Amino acid sequence: MDIETQIINYLKSQFPNHIGDDAVLLENNNNLISKDILIEDIHFRLKYFTPQELAHKSIHVNLSDIAAMGGTPHSILLGIGIPSQQIQYAEEYLKEFIVICNKLSIKLIGGDTTKSPDKLYLSITILGHNKGKKIIYRNGAKNNNLICVAGNLGYAHLGLLQLEQNLIANYHHDYSDYLKKPTARIDEGLFFNNCDGINAMMDISDGLCTDLEKLADSSNKQAIINLDLFNFLDENFKITCGELNINPLNTALIGGEDYSLLITINQNQYTEIVTDFYNQFGYKIKQIGYISNGNGIKFIKNNKLISYKYMPFAHFK
Amino acid sequence: MDIETQIINYLKSQFPNHIGDDAVLLENNNNLISKDILIEDIHFRLKYFTPQELAHKSIHVNLSDIAAMGGTPHSILLGIGIPSQQIQYAEEYLKEFIVICNKLSIKLIGGDTTKSPDKLYLSITILGHNKGKKIIYRNGAKNNNLICVAGNLGYAHLGLLQLEQNLIANYHHDYSDYLKKPTARIDEGLFFNNCDGINAMMDISDGLCTDLEKLADSSNKQAIINLDLFNFLDENFKITCGELNINPLNTALIGGEDYSLLITINQNQYTEIVTDFYNQFGYKIKQIGYISNGNGIKFIKNNKLISYKYMPFAHFK
Numbered sequence: 001m002d003i004e005t006q007i008i009n010y011l012k013s014q015f016p017n018h019i020g021d022d023a024v025l026l027e028n029n030n031n032l033i034s035k036d037i038l039i040e041d042i043h044f045r046l047k048y049f050t051p052q053e054l055a056h057k058s059i060h061v062n063l064s065d066i067a068a069m070g071g072t073p074h075s076i077l078l079g080i081g082i083p084s085q086q087i088q089y090a091e092e093y094l095k096e097f098i099v100i101c102n103k104l105s106i107k108l109i110g111g112d113t114t115k116s117p118d119k120l121y122l123s124i125t126i127l128g129h130n131k132g133k134k135i136i137y138r139n140g141a142k143n144n145n146l147i148c149v150a151g152n153l154g155y156a157h158l159g160l161l162q163l164e165q166n167l168i169a170n171y172h173h174d175y176s177d178y179l180k181k182p183t184a185r186i187d188e189g190l191f192f193n194n195c196d197g198i199n200a201m202m203d204i205s206d207g208l209c210t211d212l213e214k215l216a217d218s219s220n221k222q223a224i225i226n227l228d229l230f231n232f233l234d235e236n237f238k239i240t241c242g243e244l245n246i247n248p249l250n251t252a253l254i255g256g257e258d259y260s261l262l263i264t265i266n267q268n269q270y271t272e273i274v275t276d277f278y279n280q281f282g283y284k285i286k287q288i289g290y291i292s293n294g295n296g297i298k299f300i301k302n303n304k305l306i307s308y309k310y311m312p313f314a315h316f317k
Numbered sequence: 318m319d320i321e322t323q324i325i326n327y328l329k330s331q332f333p334n335h336i337g338d339d340a341v342l343l344e345n346n347n348n349l350i351s352k353d354i355l356i357e358d359i360h361f362r363l364k365y366f367t368p369q370e371l372a373h374k375s376i377h378v379n380l381s382d383i384a385a386m387g388g389t390p391h392s393i394l395l396g397i398g399i400p401s402q403q404i405q406y407a408e409e410y411l412k413e414f415i416v417i418c419n420k421l422s423i424k425l426i427g428g429d430t431t432k433s434p435d436k437l438y439l440s441i442t443i444l445g446h447n448k449g450k451k452i453i454y455r456n457g458a459k460n461n462n463l464i465c466v467a468g469n470l471g472y473a474h475l476g477l478l479q480l481e482q483n484l485i486a487n488y489h490h491d492y493s494d495y496l497k498k499p500t501a502r503i504d505e506g507l508f509f510n511n512c513d514g515i516n517a518m519m520d521i522s523d524g525l526c527t528d529l530e531k532l533a534d535s536s537n538k539q540a541i542i543n544l545d546l547f548n549f550l551d552e553n554f555k556i557t558c559g560e561l562n563i564n565p566l567n568t569a570l571i572g573g574e575d576y577s578l579l580i581t582i583n584q585n586q587y588t589e590i591v592t593d594f595y596n597q598f599g600y601k602i603k604q605i606g607y608i609s610n611g612n613g614i615k616f617i618k619n620n621k622l623i624s625y626k627y628m629p630f631a632h633f634k
Contacts, residue, residue: 035429
């Protein structure tokens with residue numbers, strides 16, 4: 001029996017009645033669907049991702065898209081292209097993939113398993129449902145909305161640089177797990193979805209500036225980032241940026257793969273939402289700017305518009 | 318603007334209101350979903366697939382899964398990993414992808430676009446709905462059902478061998494389009510879905526024997542292939558097999574990628590279904606065997622069980 005058949009049989013044994021036909025019937029209403037691909041040496045490296053870490057990341061990266069739509073994930077399709085030298089790695093990946101799906105009550109309902117010439121290739125399609133009264137899109141930002149972030153900014157980027165330089169042990173603080181094991185903010189997405197006063201929401205995968213610009217463009221608005229608000233950058237973060245010879249503020253602005261949630265909040269509901277959020281999740285929403293008429297993103301410091309050049313985040317150079 | 322952003326903007330311009338958020342909301346009930354990945358040098362080669370042909374094939378391979386469930390496709394998600402040296406190829410691919418989707422009234426609703434280190438990766442998730450009274454799964458085959466095929470057997474495999482040997486012009490007949498431009502049998506799938514008397518259905522992507530064995534296993538039955546029924550192999554086919562130094566019968570049994578439909582039919586309804594099918598589609602359903610108790614596939618010739626060894630189809634060696 002070839003390796004693809006073995007894998008499919010294994011997956012079937014783990015998710016009986018859900019795998020095997022050419023397509024699967026979805027019976028839920030209000031299905032959300034999203035798809036992400038991860039390619040070896042573009043999105044991850046085998047030399048520092050264990051199969052278990054990669055399983056976690058590949059699922060959570062996709063979950064984050066459902067989280068950002070205020071949804072609850074229920075089903076997943078996995079496409080995997082396996083190079084012949086990575087069969088054992090792929091098997092361990094699949095085992096952990098199933099463990100995580102089971103923990104999250106997500107059913108594997110289909111996919112595709114094939115050989116790959118040289119790189120490991122993952123393609124995940126995830127489905128969720130939204131039970132809220134509405135869906136919050138990224139195009140709903142209104143004038144004077146406060147731009148806020150739930151989650152870290154730049155942490156995963158520090159982890160990436162540390163791992164790429166292969167010098168984790170020499171750093172003051174280890175950020176590698178922020179890159180390797182991001183956690184989709186499903187509960188936070190549900191919370192925001194049920195709030196009045198959240199006008200726009202998306203996840204931050206490509207970095208704050210890049211993704212905020214997308215949100216602003218979708219909404220036909222301008223996003224003003226207030227650099228004075230970035231006082232949440234802590235000492236560990238600044239020390240590690242120093243060790244990596246990079247600017248902390250710029251890292252928070254451009255670092256990708258933190259999978260934080262980016263939201264815009266109506267000013268009238270801001271205090272209530274921030275308080276409720278802290279009471280429920282134990283960490284603070286960060287306010288980083290506001291929405292106005294115009295387009296693109298602008299920066300202010302000391303209440304004045306300033307010119308601030310940033311380089312967008314890139315994966316491996 | 319980087320190439321990924323350019324591509325996403327281009328896709329957005331072609332499918333307004335459907336692309337851009339983290340996930341998309343499906344509003345139809347009874348959604349069928351399927352996913353297939355295609356990897357350069359595993360499933361296709363750039364040297365003999367034009368971008369237009371690859372667009373056709375990558376869509377129809379996926380459509381075929383919806384066809385095999387008696388569904389009508391409505392939406393598609395495209396994941397594409399693009400090596401830097403294939404940006405122009407990818408752009409032409411995407412243009413044709415959109416043309417084909419529009420022709421088929423399929424909406425592009427999401428996906429993921431990224432770099433790839435060296436090979437072109439395609440991952441397509443397709444959604445359809447099934448409006449029939451039932452869905453025909455591959456696990457419904459019953460004793461004495463007649464096993465039938467709608468479509469070609471082995472044609473795409475001849476095309477593959479011809480293309481791999483780079484000698485198309487020297488062959489008696491050119492089979493390359495059967496490999497490069499298979500057409501999903503959507504209308505046939507709908508027809509079967511609306512018939513009484515079709516107990517099991519799937520598409521043939523990996524070859525008749527391999528896929529029939531899956532159907533038999535799913536149904537907890539045995540499939541008996543009657544080799545005497547393979548008199549539909551025509552002269553062009555046999556001549557080309559001779560030129561390629563391969564056995565025609567074996568090629569029909571194992572050749573993959575024809576995307577024909579494999580069905581099992583209740584004997585009582587067989588004549589009516591075959592007649593109606595011919596009247597509607599202008600080609601004949603091929604009967605190739607029957608279902609019985611047992612497991613796996615067996616072969617008969619002159620009404621006797623015989624031992625017949627076949628090698629399963631593989632993509633490029």
